[in-house]
Amino acid sequence: QSVLTQPPSVSGAPGQRVTIPCTGSSSNIGADYDVHWYQQLPGTAPKLLIYGNSNRPSGVPDRFSGSKSGTSASLAITGLQVEDEADYYCQSHDSTLSAWVFGGGTKLTVL
């Protein structure tokens, strides 16, 4: 059981907007630790998608955006494309566990 909670799956049609929540607590996101997001395409390694809550590495389309508020964070994807089908993971630090932690992952299906 992950200390960062994500829905197992989300879906959307091409062109639509979806959001993926990441819910934490006062020992991680709520303790002012930043949230980062990774995209894992089928059969590949995770790739950094968003860092520092809302920053995109170079090469990541601006269709991807991140936000954080209180003990939660969210990844938004607009203008969904078929190639966005992947697993998405949030990551932060937990002071109680003294560990860097990941959410359980969310599988995005583009219908």
Added chain:
Amino acid sequence: QVQLQESGPGLVKPSQTLSLTCTVSGGSISSGYYYWSWIRQPAGKGLEWIGRIYTRGNADYNPSLRSRVTISVDTSKNQFSLKLSSVTAADSAFYYCARFYCSSTTSCYFDPWGQGTVVTVSS
């Protein structure tokens, strides 16, 4: 740009020690203010941070694995390594190495990642 590549046996017997190496190319493992880390992912499951090492300091580990894990670095070979002792079937997973960067004490992330290597624990 920096690239990472994992290597090591794909099959380990129960109770033995899993050993993997990560080779860093495109930059020196000693440059900058980077840590170097291992993460694992059981098939079909989520990601688990194993530990990290800084070339100028100590390693620290996930408390859930601390008693069995050792991460070391060989700057002359631009490599860092993972040893996990007393393995069981529960340690079967994809193992990834990654560069770990902290822009502040509250903001640390993994980038880039190696392609990963699968390790199966079985007799």
